[in-house]
Amino acid sequence: MSAQLVIDVLLGLILVGLAAQVAIGQHLFRAIVFYVAFGLAMAVIWARLGAPDLALADAAIGAGLTGALMMVAFRRLVEIDPKQAQAQATRGSALAVVIAVLAAGMVATIGLTALMLEEQPGVAGLQVMATLEETGLGNPVTGVLLVFRGFDTLIEMTVLLTAFIGSRVMTTHSRLYVATLAGFQLPLVRTLVAVILPLASMVGIHLLWIGSDQPGGAFQAGSLLAGAGVLLLLTGTLLPASKSRALVRLTLVAGVSALCVLVLAPILRGQVAMAYLGRGSLLFAEALMMISIATTLTLLFAGRPSLKWGRT
Amino acid sequence: MIDMLALVFLISGCFFIFAGTMGMLRLPDVYCRLHALTKADNLGLLLICVALSLLGGRVRVALLLLLIWLLALLASTVSAHLIARHSRARQVSEGDNE
Amino acid sequence: MTSAVFVLVAAAIFGLGLHGLLVSTHIMRKLLALNLMLSALFLLLIVVPATIDGRPDPVPQALVLTGIVIAVSTTAFALALMVRLFRKQGHASIHPDIDPRLLRTRISSKAKNHASGDDR
Numbered sequence: 001m002s003a004q005l006v007i008d009v010l011l012g013l014i015l016v017g018l019a020a021q022v023a024i025g026q027h028l029f030r031a032i033v034f035y036v037a038f039g040l041a042m043a044v045i046w047a048r049l050g051a052p053d054l055a056l057a058d059a060a061i062g063a064g065l066t067g068a069l070m071m072v073a074f075r076r077l078v079e080i081d082p083k084q085a086q087a088q089a090t091r092g093s094a095l096a097v098v099i100a101v102l103a104a105g106m107v108a109t110i111g112l113t114a115l116m117l118e119e120q121p122g123v124a125g126l127q128v129m130a131t132l133e134e135t136g137l138g139n140p141v142t143g144v145l146l147v148f149r150g151f152d153t154l155i156e157m158t159v160l161l162t163a164f165i166g167s168r169v170m171t172t173h174s175r176l177y178v179a180t181l182a183g184f185q186l187p188l189v190r191t192l193v194a195v196i197l198p199l200a201s202m203v204g205i206h207l208l209w210i211g212s213d214q215p216g217g218a219f220q221a222g223s224l225l226a227g228a229g230v231l232l233l234l235t236g237t238l239l240p241a242s243k244s245r246a247l248v249r250l251t252l253v254a255g256v257s258a259l260c261v262l263v264l265a266p267i268l269r270g271q272v273a274m275a276y277l278g279r280g281s282l283l284f285a286e287a288l289m290m291i292s293i294a295t296t297l298t299l300l301f302a303g304r305p306s307l308k309w310g311r312t
Numbered sequence: 313m314i315d316m317l318a319l320v321f322l323i324s325g326c327f328f329i330f331a332g333t334m335g336m337l338r339l340p341d342v343y344c345r346l347h348a349l350t351k352a353d354n355l356g357l358l359l360i361c362v363a364l365s366l367l368g369g370r371v372r373v374a375l376l377l378l379l380i381w382l383l384a385l386l387a388s389t390v391s392a393h394l395i396a397r398h399s400r401a402r403q404v405s406e407g408d409n410e
Numbered sequence: 411m412t413s414a415v416f417v418l419v420a421a422a423i424f425g426l427g428l429h430g431l432l433v434s435t436h437i438m439r440k441l442l443a444l445n446l447m448l449s450a451l452f453l454l455l456i457v458v459p460a461t462i463d464g465r466p467d468p469v470p471q472a473l474v475l476t477g478i479v480i481a482v483s484t485t486a487f488a489l490a491l492m493v494r495l496f497r498k499q500g501h502a503s504i505h506p507d508i509d510p511r512l513l514r515t516r517i518s519s520k521a522k523n524h525a526s527g528d529d530r
Binding site for chain 1: 411412413414415416417418419420421422423424425426427428429430432433435436438439441442443445446449450451452453454456457458459465466467468469470471472473474475476478479480481482483484485486487489490491492493494496497500502505
């Protein structure tokens with residue numbers, strides 16, 4: 001038991017060290033890189049705490065995609081004005097340190113008190129585990145996401161779509177820097193794309209399929225495909241296009257629409273809203289969600305409303 | 313017995329990755345740092361994958377870890393190549409510690 | 411015991427993030443600090459609940475998964491806002507009391523910083 005404690009303490013120290021580099025580091029770009037490393041360390045901690053779905057999702061979305069979005073936004077700042085982009089005066093003040101220490105103390109007190117209370121399993125969790133066999137799913141997290149708390153997932157997909165629409169509204173009239181090396185036709189890069197693209201598609205669909213019974217699911221699969229999309233954008237295989245196409249817009253709203261169908265269809269059959277319709281319906285909704293998540297995140301990286309094929 | 317072998321592989325893998333990181337921090341030049349990172353880290357990752365597949369015990373685990381190592385190899389190769397090209401294009405000379 | 415370690419780690423990261431948020435003037439640093447605080451709270455949300463029949467409680471895990479996706483959505487939108495703000499006003503700071511002419515790059519003009527006295 002003590003070896004596990006040593007490993008946990010080491011992991012905790014690594015995490016705090018990386019967070020310190022992010023928060024108090026000097027150069028902005030270094031802070032972004034350290035944030036990506038922090039996200040990957042968090043993924044390790046999720047795996048250690050017995051949450052493999054979270055580990056997959058945090059590695060893909062929290063570390064990878066957030067890092068990529070921040071790097072491309074930083075690059076856009078540099079393109080507009082290189083000197084001012086990194087200008088940062090920190091207004092160090094003792095009051096801020098005191099507030100931060102008090103906040104940390106508050107969080108620690110809440111956590112430690114909650115740990116010291118008598119272990120009471122959450123009521124919702126007990127109900128979920130009790131009724132999980134009725135849904136036919138093996139992965140309780142997918143069950144909670146899609147069956148037991150399906151409205152949360154519907155609203156989450158709506159938030160993703162709203163963030164995309166908001167970004168488009170903000171940047172419609174600017175000529176944003178597009179992160180593509182369109183002139184880069186190196187054999188190595190072509191090999192990378194030729195290997196990664198089929199592999200990513202296969203692994204993404206695999207994660208979607210086994211998400212019902214094992215760690216996986218629509219979000220992990222969608223963010224994996226978004227990562228592949230970012231790679232395609234960076235190597236010039238996909239190019240951002242200014243003219244918005246109907247197919248792209250359809251894939252953007254597919255996830256929200258599928259979940260709306262899931263919510264409303266039982267009403268047509270006489271049941272209560274979002275009643276369980278069977279594993280097939282869940283898989284259908286998850287597939288459309290995966291496509292939607294992948295397209296939204298790739299377009300957020302691209303900075304344009306649509307994509308088109310470049311010269312491969 | 314298998315555990316001891318896996319432990320030996322794990323420790324040597326960690327040593328190589330540590331060496332690669334030390335190289336990245338201490339070597340004078342971006343080109344030298346790329347050497348240290350790609351060569352030492354890939355070898356360290358290979359040793360760690362071998363150790364984990366010994367501990368995993370099943371052929372499926374070993375094949376998946378081999379695939380992971382090959383993907384990491386491909387990614388680090390292409391990244392190092394692109395970084396070196398970019399540095400060359402920006403005419404970063406040898407010995408320029410930046 | 412391991413849970414107590416992770417609770418302390420989450421508290422430390424939260425404090426660091428809050429400090430970064432209060433102290434920095436650049437919007438992107440504030441975003442990074444906000445994301446740190448979010449990650450710390452997610453960690454707390456997973457570490458504290460009890461297990462159910464030996465398996466971890468699935469409801470907090472689903473909530474944190476939702477939270478991660480919402481964090482990335484919010485960050486993406488905030489980054490778009492930042493780029494637009496930067497283009498409009500020439501610097502990426504939202505503090506009205508800082509004269510933008512005093513903002514200097516830290517790396518290349520450390521000497522100038524010392525001279526103008528805004529380096530703390």
